[in-house]
Amino acid sequence: MTSYLKRCIELIKMFLSAKTTATLTRRDNMTNFRRVSPKCPKCSGNQTYDILPQLPNELEDEIYLEELFYNGVSIGNTTYHCRTCNYTWKKYKGRKPYRDIKRIYCGIGGYPGPYYNVEINVDKRQVKHKTSLPEVNDIKIVGNLVTDKEIQWLLSQLYKCDLLNWAEEYFKPVLDGTSWNVRIEYSSYCEIKTGSNFFPEKWDEFTEAVSKISSGDFG
Ligand SMILES: [Zn+2]
Structure with missing residues (x-):
């Protein structure tokens, strides 16, 4: 508080x-x-x-x-x-910067859960989905491999959401609401975007894409 x-x-x-x-x-x-x-x-x-x-x-x-x-x-x-x-x-123009993304980590949740975390390893085509309910100490992790075509689809969805040009922080003062974060890793640096009860314009499209590629809930 x-x-x-x-x-x-x-x-x-x-x-x-x-x-x-x-x-x-x-x-x-x-x-x-x-x-x-x-x-x-x-x-x-x-x-x-x-x-x-x-x-x-x-x-x-x-x-x-x-x-x-x-x-x-x-x-x-x-x-x-x-x-x-x-x-x-x-900051970023066109689709090209999306091809340099190596890994994406994103999370969303609000007290008392569930909290969802998704890790996408673009190079290895690995996707990990985690659901946690800390109150009852329940964590479920599901990992799967995706195809090159699926990764290309994801990157094109992220481009449509203008993910790389999202602001660094989105904020609206609401108590006990929803917090989220996205970490985008390139080969030598990373960018982090966070939010609390306030979301980028294309947030729904983003969560749909993450949910689809990870075959799990997100949002
Ligand atoms: Zn100028």
Whole structure:
């Protein structure tokens, strides 16, 4: 509970600072950046920032922060914008980055369970599905091998869900709700996306694909 409240306060602070950034950007006198965002791929400029989809393009005094926050927020790694040349882009483009994925781990659940975890080893074509009910100490693991065609189908579903361009964190303040995480591993780095009671746009399509490839419940 304490960590939950701490997280709420932390997110409100991040959200406020993002809002300030957006406001200053409109006035074109931004001096501080909220976070380090990548170089612009068009002009190589460093004056770039994250766009938060939940921030409406409205005048400062028309933005109701509390209302936005309680409707859910997502932070980081969504869409970037360059102030120098006005270019807007996403971190990953096209299907190619999906071919570099080595492993995917994902989990979802809420107290008191069940919790579902799925591990997909793209290289070895292995899929592991775990269902756990910690309250009664019940864990069930089922592993299976899938075909190359099935893996290709999965990757194309993930592309349709725009998985790699999901934000780093999705959050809505609800007590005892559902938490989820996705870890995407490449050969030398990984990316983690997490959420609590708030989900990316194509979340249902994602859980359907994971459920199908693992032949188990997910979501
Ligand atoms: Zn630029």
